[in-house]
Amino acid sequence: MAHIVIAGFGSRGDLYPLTDFGCRLRESGHDVVMTVTPDLVDEITACGLETRPIDFQLDHELDPDKPAKAAMELLLPKGMRQLGEKLLDALVDVPADVLLLSPFAELAGHPLAEARGIPSLGVRLQPISTTSAYPPSLLGAWSAGATINRTAGRCAVALVDRLYGKTIAGFRKRLGLPQVPQRSLRRERTIAEWPILHGFSPSVLPRPGDWRPGLAVTGYWWPRRPAGWKPPVELVSFLESGSAPVFVGLGSLMLSEQEAARVSEVVRQALTMVGVRGVVQAGGAGLDVRDDAVITVGTVPHDWLFGKTAAVVHSCGAGTMAAGLRAGLPAVAVPSPGGDQPFWARRLRELGVSSATLPRPKLTAERLARAIDSALSEPGHRTRAEELAARIAEEDGAAAVVAAVEQLIE
Known part of the structure; x- marks a missing residue:
């Protein structure tokens, strides 16, 4: 030892x-x-x-x-x-x-x-x-x-x-x-x-x-779950009540209160435009989206959640990106300036897994809606994501x- x-x-x-x-x-x-x-x-x-x-x-x-x-x-x-x-x-x-x-x-x-x-x-x-x-x-x-x-x-x-x-x-x-x-x-x-x-x-x-x-x-390297972890009852109920939602989260990224409110509203509008349900993770940014077709959650293991979603919208932090690839999900990249997020966003596009790269400071509801629709409707993104997930599993x-x-x- x-x-x-x-x-x-x-x-x-x-x-x-x-x-x-x-x-x-x-x-x-x-x-x-x-x-x-x-x-x-x-x-x-x-x-x-x-x-x-x-x-x-x-x-x-x-x-x-x-x-x-x-x-x-x-x-x-x-x-x-x-x-x-x-x-x-x-x-x-x-x-x-x-x-x-x-x-x-x-x-x-x-x-x-x-x-x-x-x-x-x-x-x-x-x-x-x-x-x-x-x-x-x-x-x-x-x-x-x-x-x-x-x-x-x-x-x-x-x-x-x-x-x-x-x-x-x-x-x-x-x-x-x-x-x-x-x-x-x-x-x-x-x-x-x-x-x-x-x-x-x-x-x-x-x-x-x-x-x-x-x-x-x-x-x-895959994050371990804390012993005894159970999903929130309200999240389970939401997931079981309709079609697979789109996940939206910016990881541990910290935002000002004003920017967090802006991004939250952009996300709400984009999901409404596409007509899909959403699970939004508050994260370090403090996102808070209020809508009948959207639930905002705190910390939830991505290996549990992503298997129940249709696509992932994320900031391309290394861990969230990995979890999305592991689940074989098409992605929309919303990187923030600085750090490794733009690097990984570019890589997702090169791999054909991401439908668009939308820098967070310039994010609009219209652009996000188009990217989500593309991720869900164009089969190539999912096919390539699933092929990559199979290799990662080995x-x-x-x-x-x-x-x-x-x-x-x-």
């Missing part, structure tokens, strides 16, 4: 997929501890994992009407320093033989693994390593050819090293490690072929041929993570 720590932080969509291999490692006889945000402690504990909360907050009040600004403040050196310190505090007394590092945990996690003299590996839901195939996914949906794509990747790496160099130096000082330039530390990891596992399907996005050794695409991403971890501890 090994003591394994999954150092995670982020939204529900960032954390819940990690429960798949976390539970699989525990079922294989290992002791597993996972760091999580305080709001998810009870749910992830109910999945069967021991948790440690990272009660991270910036040291000043944020404007709730400017969620994008709040997200950017987390990514500034000061925000990542505070997050890293909280992560180290949470793990100070936790035994570990291996560290699994999600992206937000890498800055503090690498020094922690070095200080303890234990191996680590990266676990990512998005491709951000340099390749000629596309720019890092967090830079958006564009692609400008092999040379520029690789240059963008290298520039992004250099920017991260410069931006967070002092932050990482602070973690190393706290842990009693010698000061080494961040660029040198990254070079050492590259030479050592530090393993990074990517939790998406190679059928959705193949592993680039020019990635260095050590970078692997495992297949999706993959076992969590098993690949277990194998990689057990190889490190042999």
Whole structure:
């Protein structure tokens, strides 16, 4: 038995997929501890994992009407320093033989693994390593050819090293490690072929041929359900009372109150225009659609819900997109600017699964209605989604993570 720590932080969509291999490692006889945000402690504990909360907050009040600004403040050196310190505090007394590092945990996690003299590996839901195939996914949906794509990747790496160099130096000082330039530390990891596992399907996005050794695409990691979970009675009643509805949700995306109200009304009007029923997930955006043919719900496992829907309208967060593909559903992509959502939206269109890409800031009821109608009425989208679902069903991403971890501890 090994003591394994999954150092995670982020939204529900960032954390819940990690429960798949976390539970699989525990079922294989290992002791597993996972760091999580305080709001998810009870749910992830109910999945069967021991948790440690990272009660991270910036040291000043944020404007709730400017969620994008709040997200950017987390990514500034000061925000990542505070997050890293909280992560180290949470793990100070936790035994570990291996560290699994999600992206937000890498800055503090690498020094922690070095200080303890234990191996680590990266676990990512998005491709951000340099390749000629596309720019890092967090830079958006564009692609400008092999040379520029690789240059963008290298520039992004250099920017991260410069931006967070002092932050990482602070973690190393706290842990009693010698000061080494961040660029040198990254070079050492590259030479050592530090393993990074990517939790998406190679059928959705193949592993680039020019990635260095050590970078692997495992297949999706599927969120575990909390023990004893039961669907809300009112949702079951709604689903049984008529035709399969269209799902609409923006995941953990935070919106201002004004924008949430606008999007909610756009969704209501679009569903009415098409004449279909809808299940709207409030999510981080706080969507609230009130209509006789629509029900607004809170947190519901997508693996349960999507099998009862006709199509999915979503923002292309990695987890929601994966669940829709797993269910073989046609999609409508409503990405927000920044992050990986435009990247995945483009990929859905390339795969022929999505009927349209409608950037959320410019979303209108008319455009959304046309896209939903197309997703439902044009059989090609569903056919391709079902073919992709069949290939995804043959993959076992969590098993690949277990194998990689057990190889490190042999």
